[in-house]
Amino acid sequence: MPESRDQTPLTPEELRVLARVSGLTIAEERVDAVLTELNNQLGFVTLVEELLAGEDAESDLAPFDPTWPATDEGVTA
């Protein structure tokens, strides 16, 4: 199993670097708010990796299909 990614919260300086790479201007007074949101979202990455542990193939990038493998039917009306 691969090592899990480092989920130490990003710093303001790292946010600025990311924004520069993306060509996005984030005003200084808004850095904290964006950083909080970004770190909140990055917190979910651990859950994603936990779920993928032991799973093999990557997604084939087809549109998501919610259909389940054929089993019995639901509560049909």
Add this chain to the structure above:
Amino acid sequence: MSLVHDLATLTIQDAIRGLDIRAFSTVELVAATLARIEVTEPAIHAYVTVLEQQAREEAIAADRLRATERRTRPLLGIPLGVKDLFDVVGTQTLCNAPQRRNVPVATVDAPAVASLRRDGGIVVGKTVTQEYAAGVVSDPARNPWDTDRVPGGSSGGSAAAVAIGSALGALGSDTGGSIRTPAAVTGTVGLKPTYGRLSAKGVYPLAPGLDTVGPIARSVADAVILYLSLADRPAEIDRVPELLAPFGPEGLEGVRIGVLGGFFAENVQPDVLASFAEAVGVLRQLDAEIVETTWDEAAHARGIGALLNRIESGAIHYDHLRVEADLLRPDPRGRFEAGELLPAITYLRARRAREVARDRIATLFRDQRLDLVVAPTVAATAPRADDLRVEFPDGIEGIGTALTRFTMPWNATGQPVISVPSGADRDGMPIGIAFVGRPDDELGISRVAAQYERATQWFQTNASVSVE
């Protein structure tokens, strides 16, 4: 009692019946709806645009066509609201976004709107949403049960209009809970169909991999009526009573329902938890087979839903972050910026994890032989509009997390969910229970929900007192 007053409790089923037996005309029904909009809007602010003249003209036409077209147009003359995220011919799709103040009017109805019109529905107006549907506040719309509180979102205007009777039903869209959350906190019924089954074309996207359109209504039957129209199955609308028939003399004989604990029982407001326990008791009394269970991947699915939502919306709003970005309100702007900065590999891994989450919930259903599962729709009741924090036993949460924690997992898996009123908290604010089914089992979960609704009659309470 006037028709305007009756609209506080009138359902689409009632209205179809009333029009059929000529208890009132479409002209009278639409006039009453417009009058109710006029009375309630100063307090509720559910609408961004009211299409008064057009609605009156369509009502006249509907009355004229009733004799010849009623059989093929089951919604003929029913006044409906449409979330201002959907294209409606002749109106701007503003999305509550100042950046869109100058967009041209739509020249084609979104397919969802076209379906309702094809079946005779009359669009009386466009309802308030959160800016670009990115949030659960829906300012300036207010909750009809207490106008100091939010109606949830992002289909908050649609839910508020239905709750107060200024529309008999309404269109919403749901990316992280935007149909179910407002339905739950306004005492209405919200149906999020299976992802990908109804066209979301002509609906301004938030996250296309999750966006789902669906109805908000006053009863389960009404939600199903609108769903059948949206699903291009109008011929089945007259059969709704039969489609929602009890499973046996008690109501739910032979139905096996998983009651979700674990993630869905953690950090929930006590009144919501109590309401849910009571609802499970009702399901038991209806002779359903109750299975206490947990879905171990629920938190994971919520995280997947959140990441896909943020990253896709970051891409959708790429230009909006670069041109007139200062017109964006701080919250959606921060969301879109953060979404844009999340790594591509995170998106790809979340997509793969979504498939795993889907397979795990399928396994839970199969292994425990469940027909459906139930959980509280949201963990809290509507917060105050001037204090967007929510108090839980484990502390304070922001409104966005508080009102979507329990809805988002089902966007990740794509399953159909119907939220039905299940009571009220100590302040009288509505609470909802979610019935979650297998993919494409919208009618199955609705049939179960209809038995619960009949047994409790929560839907017959109404919010009209607070503005009258």
